[in-house]
Amino acid sequence: MTIVADRSACIGSGMCALTAPAVFDQDDAEGLVVLLVAEPEGADARAAAEAVQLCPAQALSSAERQRSSAEQPGE
Amino acid sequence: MTQAPPVPLHMRRDRFDPVEEMTRIREDEGVRELETGYGARAYMVTRYADVREVLSDGSRFSNAGAFRPPDDTRTDAERDRDRAGNLLAYDPPEHSRLRRMLTPEFTVRRMRRLEPRIVEIVEDHLDALARSGPPADLVSGFALPIPSLVICELLGVPYADRDEFQDRTGQLLDLSLELDLRRRLARENREYMSALVTQAQVDPGEDMLGMLVREHGHDLTTDELIGIGELLLIAGHETTSNMLGLGTLALLRHPDQLALVREDPAATAPAIEELLRWISIVHTGVVRTTTTEVEIAGTRIGAGELVFCALPTANRDPALLADPERLDVRRGAPGHLAFGHGVHHCLGAPLARMEMRIAFPALLRRFPQLALAVPYEELSFRAYHFVYGLRALPVTW
Numbered sequence: 001m002t003i004v005a006d007r008s009a010c011i012g013s014g015m016c017a018l019t020a021p022a023v024f025d026q027d028d029a030e031g032l033v034v035l036l037v038a039e040p041e042g043a044d045a046r047a048a049a050e051a052v053q054l055c056p057a058q059a060l061s062s063a064e065r066q067r068s069s070a071e072q073p074g075e
Numbered sequence: 076m077t078q079a080p081p082v083p084l085h086m087r088r089d090r091f092d093p094v095e096e097m098t099r100i101r102e103d104e105g106v107r108e109l110e111t112g113y114g115a116r117a118y119m120v121t122r123y124a125d126v127r128e129v130l131s132d133g134s135r136f137s138n139a140g141a142f143r144p145p146d147d148t149r150t151d152a153e154r155d156r157d158r159a160g161n162l163l164a165y166d167p168p169e170h171s172r173l174r175r176m177l178t179p180e181f182t183v184r185r186m187r188r189l190e191p192r193i194v195e196i197v198e199d200h201l202d203a204l205a206r207s208g209p210p211a212d213l214v215s216g217f218a219l220p221i222p223s224l225v226i227c228e229l230l231g232v233p234y235a236d237r238d239e240f241q242d243r244t245g246q247l248l249d250l251s252l253e254l255d256l257r258r259r260l261a262r263e264n265r266e267y268m269s270a271l272v273t274q275a276q277v278d279p280g281e282d283m284l285g286m287l288v289r290e291h292g293h294d295l296t297t298d299e300l301i302g303i304g305e306l307l308l309i310a311g312h313e314t315t316s317n318m319l320g321l322g323t324l325a326l327l328r329h330p331d332q333l334a335l336v337r338e339d340p341a342a343t344a345p346a347i348e349e350l351l352r353w354i355s356i357v358h359t360g361v362v363r364t365t366t367t368e369v370e371i372a373g374t375r376i377g378a379g380e381l382v383f384c385a386l387p388t389a390n391r392d393p394a395l396l397a398d399p400e401r402l403d404v405r406r407g408a409p410g411h412l413a414f415g416h417g418v419h420h421c422l423g424a425p426l427a428r429m430e431m432r433i434a435f436p437a438l439l440r441r442f443p444q445l446a447l448a449v450p451y452e453e454l455s456f457r458a459y460h461f462v463y464g465l466r467a468l469p470v471t472w
Contacts, residue, residue, distance in 0.1 A: 011171075011418050012178030014425045019409070031178030031185075054410060056420030058131060 001045045002063050003052070005033045009059035019054055020047035033059060080251065082458050084109055085119055085385050086358045090456065091325060092400070093387045097121065101388045105372030114144040117362060117381035118374070123392035123412070125371050126384040129363060130416040136382055138419065139166045140364025146254070157265075160295075160302020163361045163419060170418060173303065176291050180229075180283055181422055186429045189229070193433050196224050201441045210448040213468040217438065218319035219312070222430055226311025229426075230304065231282030232271060240267065244309045251459035268304045272297060283307070307423070314356065315427045317457075317464030319434055322350045324454070324468060325402060326439070327447060332404045337439035345407030347431045352395075352411035353402045355387040356463045360415050386412050442472035 003023065005016075012031035016024035022044045025034040040048045052060040087094040100107050101121035111117045120126050129136045143149075149157065158164040162173050179185070200221055204211050211217075223241060227234045246252055247260045271284060276292070279285035284304055287295060295303075326333035335342045362383045369376050376382065390411050391399040414421035421427070439445060447454075448469040455466040 011174055011420060012182065013414075013420045013422075014181070014183040015420075017183045018425070018428075026178075026182040026184065028182070028184070029179060030175065031180070031182045050409060056131070056414075056416045057418055 001041075001048065002039050003035060003037075003048050004061045004063070005035045006059045006061075007032045009057050011057040011059070013056050015054045015056060016051040016060060019051040020044060023048040024051060083111060083250070085111075085383070086250075086458070086463075088387070088456070088458075088463065090454075091321070091354060091402075093385070093391065097385060097388050098391070101385075101392060104374070106374040106376075111362070111381070111383070114146070115381055117383050118371070118376050119359075119383055119385055120371055121385045121388040121392075122372060123389045123395045126386070126389040126412055127416050129371070129382060129384055130360060130412070130419070133166050133170075133418060135366055135369055136363035137166050137366050138163060138170070138361055138363060140362070140381070144254070156298050157261075158302065159298035160300060160304075161306050162303070162422070163306070167418060173299070174418070174422065176287065176295070177303070177422055180286070181425050183425050186425045189225075189426070190429060190433070192228070193221075193225060193430060194437075196221055197434050197437045201437060205441070209471040210469055211471075213323060213470050214316070214320045214465055215467070217434075218323070218465075218468070219316040221319065221434055222315035222427075223312040225426070225430060226308060229283055230307055230311065231275060231280050231284040232304075232308055236267075240264070240308065241312065243267075244313060245460075248309070248313060248461040249457075249459050250461065264305060265301060268301045268308070269297075272300045272304060275300075310421075310423055311426070313462050314421075314423075315430050317356045317462050318351065318354065318427070318431060320465040320468050321354045321356065321463070322347075322431065322435060323438065323445075323470075324447075324465065325350060325354060326404075326435070327445065327470075328451070329402055329404075332402065333439060335404060336435055337443065340436065342404065343432050343436055344428075346404035347428060347435070348411060349402065349404045349406060349408045350431075351413035352390045352408040354463070355390045355411075355413050357386055357413065357415075358461070358463060359383045359385055360419070384412075386415075442470075444472045446471055 010032040012026060014026060016033055017026050023037050023040045025036055026032060027034050049062060052062045105122050106118055106120055108116055108118050120129055162170055200217050204216050223237050224234055243260050243264055247257055275284040275288045279288040287300055326336060336346045362381050365376055365378050365380045365382060367378050390413060393399055395410060414424045448471040457464045457466055
């Protein structure tokens with residue numbers, strides 16, 4: 001699974017850092033999302049998928065690897 | 076004193092539960108047009124998916140709506156001044172500009188740095204309770220003072236002023252009081268924060284008002300600084316305090332779940348999410364104004380209409396989770412809407428979670444025999460308040 005984080009949409013709610021702390025963090029300067037692992041696996045991937053769903057600002061999306069490029073992330 | 080008006084439908088509860096009529100609306104038409112109690116009609120949205128959609132789409136559901144009560148005599152300039160700095164009264168990009176200044180202050184990591192001080196504050200209040208009781212009122216001795224002291228220190232508000240501002244904001248958000256009184260209190264509140272902002276501008280401290288002056292003083296007007304300060308002070312103590320009071324009561328009513336939170340540190344975080352969902356202290360978010368014609372749950376709503384979201388019914392929608400009427404602190408309830416959704420999602424959520432994560436287990440471990448000191452039926456809930464809560468919670472141990 002590949003995770004994409006859009007910092008311009010991020011509102012710094014911290015939901016991702018709380019839900020999947022191994023995958024997401026927030027930077028000190030702006031409080032916005034920092035992607036620690038772009039391609040999480042196993043339990044981290046499941047937590048990251050949940051964080052994508054929970055993000056209040058819809059700033060996160062995910063895509064399965066090796067899929068055709070026509071598929072839109074998060075859809 | 077005139078008689079209190081009837082409680083608006085969307086605020087009516089039977090202790091912890093939304094009244095049956097609210098649940099019926101969610102199950103039947105989903106959306107109902109009704110009288111808000113603010114002198115205007117509005118469409119109430121009750122289902123989980125619809126509430127999520129409304130709250131996440133600021134382009135169709137605007138927070139910066141032009142609604143004004145019929146008897147609002149303020150000029151446009153006065154209205155602009157009154158809403159300056161209030162993040163909830165703006166849409167992006169104006170909203171983003173203000174929010175970006177505050178996000179670094181509320182990161183999960185920043186909250187962890189506050190943890191030792193919050194632990195100390197909680198322990199101090201538990202010590203004081205142990206010295207003076209049993210019995211004790213858990214609202215005035217625990218639930219209210221802890222978040223109040225935390226936000227005072229964080230923001231830079233003298234804690235000695237707490238009685239004054241707690242009393243004022245408590246009344247400000249009490250919808251049974253006359254509008255004239257609430258407007259006067261709003262003016263007083265503004266004057267109070269104005270004095271603190273002036274002080275911070277002269278001598279900015281290490282607190283959040285000081286930070287805003289130092290780092291954003293060139294970009295923020297004085298009115299904006301006052302508005303931000305007012306919002307953070309109100310939101311910082313009127314919310315977590317009611318969750319601590321009602322959350323403790325909910326656990327006392329479910330002794331097996333209380334025991335779990337008391338004994339298993341890993342149970343705390345999921346328990347807090349479930350308590351947030353099940354109690355949903357904020358009846359509705361800020362009212363939105365439609366910018367175009369929309370359709371929600373099959374109801375067509377024209378442009379320029381008011382829409383608001385009923386959070387308690389959305390959080391008990393079977394579409395969110397199975398058996399939604401039951402409190403089950405083991406399940407964690409991800410996806411609840413108690414902190415809202417969309418770009419206005421509660422800025423202080425990480426702080427609120429941190430305070431609850433420390434306060435609930437500490438209380439239950441200090442007083443393992445904690446019990447109600449009065450019959451459950453005699454407890455008084457704040458029925459007319461923008462944020463649901465308990466007037467008092469008499470306990471013994």
